[in-house]
Amino acid sequence: MNEQQQTLWQFMAEQQDKLLTQTLQHVGLTFISLLIAIAIGLPLGIFIARKRSFSGSVLAIAGVLQTIPSIALLGFMIPLLGIGAKPAIVALLIYALLPIIRNTFTGITGVDNHVTEAAKALGMSKWHVLLHVELPLAMPVILAGIRTATVINVGVATLASYIAAGGLGEFIFGGISLNNSNMILAGAIPAALLAIILDALLAVIQKISFKKLRVVLYAFPIIIIVLGCFYIIPKTNTSKLTAGFTPEFMGRQDGDLGLRSVYGLKIHTTVISDAVMYKAAYAKELDVISGYSTDGRLKAFDLKIVEDDKKIFPPYYxxxxxxxxxxxxxxxxxxxxxxxxxxxxxxxxxxxxxxxxxxxxxxxxxxxxxxxxxxxxxxxxxxxxxxxxxxxxxxxxxxxxxxxxxxxxxxxxxxxxxxxxxxxxxxxxxxxxxxxxxxxxxxxxxxxxxxxxxxxxxxxxxxxxxxxxxxxxxxxxxxxxxxxxxxxxxxxxxSYALMMRRKQMHELNIVTITDLKNYIDKD
Amino acid sequence: MIEIKGVTKYFGNNTAVQDISLNIAERENLILLGTSGCGKTTTLKMINRLIEPDSGTISISGKNIAEQNSELLRRSIGYVMQNTGLFPHYTIEQNIAVVPKLLKWDSKKTNSRIEELIEKLSLPQICLKQFPHQLSGGQQQRVGLARALVTDPPVLLMDEPFGALDNVTRASIQAEFKALEELKRKTIVMVTHYVQEAFELGDRISLMDKGIIVQTGTPKELLYNPANDFVKEFLDGQRLALEFKVTTIKDVWSYLPNGNAASDQEKINDEYSIWSTLELLKSTKNKTLRVESIHGECKTVDFTAITSAFSNYQNNNSHE
Structure with a gap:
């Protein structure tokens, strides 16, 4: 059956397991990074509201971090944090920091001076003033910052798929590579809906009256933690070797589909961008990658092509x-x-x-x-x-x-x-x-x-x-x-080629893809 | 009760307050009067350490406040401010209960005290569950006062407490303020720039200018024995009204005509000022009042009798 004629619903129904996993990963990524960003940004915002002389430099640094192109940021992080969840969460939290720090600062400095002076004059301690007067009054502004950060994170989290951290970006970028509009939409529509729903939910919280605010203040961190857990739970990896394939490779007959059907290769696979794939293999984050046979990085990172003994990668002009x-x-x-x-x-x-x-x-x-x-x-x-x-x-x-x-x-x-x-x-x-x-x-x-x-x-x-x-x-x-x-x-x-580190291939005695399959299937 | 000794405060290169000394007696109502920027608010805020002086000492009941914990000190001093400073996210009840909560009062004691205060300050019961923005300006100011009074502190600091109110509301709250029994037991330091308010409410007035106290004295002393031209000129604009306010029936007693009083007339004592007697006269039915001296003598007065007695009194005292 031709894929073009398949409706979006059919595609989504067929891929519902993947869709659910990716959506949960996406929500998880967004909220884990949001939680850490709040844990860092809120105290930092309070600090610079107290010591105003630091506010300029802190906000400037957070602003500069915000302007680093996301894929570049992800690239910088591979040598430091490898691939997968860690660098993705760090990158997302960096983007979420600025709105949270800035709004905390603005919210607290915007509290009426007379009110804080009265609080002081009544004999409240500094902590008491902060917790009972300044933070509650600044809360609508702080929540607006968290709301902005959440929406930014939902968007940026699509890029997490570049570095094998999952999320709805797998469908989006896979669809772009594979010329499959249904796949693009299956990723893009849930991502957009997620952004809209979360924005609306936070808008409701923001408008809640002072009376109910206390309940929200306790419930909010719990909700964030629970949502953040979505990301941790599905992470169970028992395979000896890890493969990183591009979204395009994942959907091609002369790619992952062929590896499964012709070789019966069952390897733990993550989806990753070819921009960072070679580097990740070099840094031992990945063991097997899907490269191009003429790629210069093959030489640069001392990788070697695993011989395609069953000829599933035909050469192309x-x-x-x-x-x-x-x-x-x-x-x-x-x-x-x-x-x-x-x-x-x-x-x-x-x-x-x-x-x-x-x-x-x-x-x-x-x-x-x-x-x-x-x-x-x-x-x-x-x-x-x-x-x-x-x-x-x-x-x-x-x-x-x-x-x-x-x-x-x-x-x-x-x-x-x-x-x-x-x-x-x-x-x-x-x-x-x-x-x-x-x-x-x-x-x-x-x-x-x-x-x-x-x-x-x-x-x-x-x-x-x-x-x-x-x-x-x-x-x-x-x-x-x-x-x-x-x-x-x-x-x-x-043509496509599977590649591994030369040294590892030698150690494991792997020359062909069949060798690789046998090694993985062993015990 | 409150002793300010040689206190100086700089803000950067500006001298806000320069070497001022002042003693405030127990239960005295002292007014810090002056134009904006004269240092009166700075002086007030140094008494509860919202501002720390650069030199000099302040003691309350003989204890140097610099040696006390500033938070504990502030809990023992009532503070009322111009913009009420009520917490917009607290109900009126919570607002009034701030200091009792800090002092860990039990809720029964707090509640009965709040009930008592809102009745004394004629606030409606329903407002306890409301938020500050739902109240009128006058009501908010009363809540501010209730918050300062709730733990019955011996000292009350007031920073332009009626400054944000319109004239009508201000006059009525001032009147209530004067009548409030609770306040008569307190040592009060109040800042204002309204001369009439100072004369109306103050036992003594400290007139400040450019960071120094130009003169401290009773309203009468300021009016009739000004220390220099500044004091004289400061009061000149409203001299007649002020004189009406500082002169009492007792002062002009000997110039009032004798006369038998009809028993149905309203009776007042001789502590009333000329100003308030005249105001009362306007509202009585046959425009006469019966005044009684401390010795039990009675005289009937009307508008003409009062004004001519006042003018005779002024002429005979002008050489002072």
């Missing part, structure tokens, strides 16, 4: 895909793009990736150096005959390819170039292409077949026998269905 209307609009474009055809083989691509991923050279420099070396480089003509828009997915190899195409177009045609690099995933790139937002981006024939065309099993078995058969099939179908042409392959093959 990388080639630029271009809208036919763009080829007509820019007549010189095809020639310029084809200059790269056949020029980069597997080892060259791995080396180029290594330069960006490990030696930290910019993709611009790596692209230019390569073109200079191969004699393809021509100085820019500063063309003004129109602007070609190049897209790329959000990983190193695609950045390099986009840069190479940019240089080739500028040097060989009179067109200008605009690059839109770092588009989140296959679906985002492809939608941008079909909606005229970009003219071309580099794609892989396997992805085109399995993710974008999604033909029935017979056709898949038939065309994946051979690299060229796959290429011909996707090129024909793309022209027919989408008006998009696959230009000549660049030369290298990129």
């Amino acid at each position: 990388a080639a630029p895909i271009v809208r036919q209307s763009s080829l007509k609009k820019f007549p010189g474009l095809e020639y310029a793009l084809n200059l790269l055809a056949g020029k980069i083989n597997d080892s060259v691509m791995t080396d180029l990736n290594y330069k960006t991923d490990y030696l930290h050279q910019t993709p611009e420099k790596v692209a230019k150096d390569f073109l200079l070396k191969t004699g393809l480089y021509k100085a820019s003509r500063n063309g003004n005959a129109g602007v070609v828009k190049i897209g790329s997915k959000i990983f190193g190899e695609q950045y390099i390819l986009a840069e190479m195409y940019s240089i080739l177009i500028k040097g060989n045609t009179d067109y200008g170039v605009e690059t839109k690099t770092g588009l989140g995933g296959t679906k985002i790139c492809f939608d941008a292409l079909t909606n005229n937002q970009i003219d071309l981006y580099p794609e892989y024939t396997g992805t085109g077949l399995l993710v974008l065309l999604q033909p029935n099993k017979d056709i898949i078995n038939q065309v994946t026998q051979d690299k060229d058969k796959t290429y011909t099939y996707v090129n024909n179908q793309f022209q027919l269905q989408f008006g998009i042409k696959w230009l000549k392959p660049i030369g290298f093959n990129n």
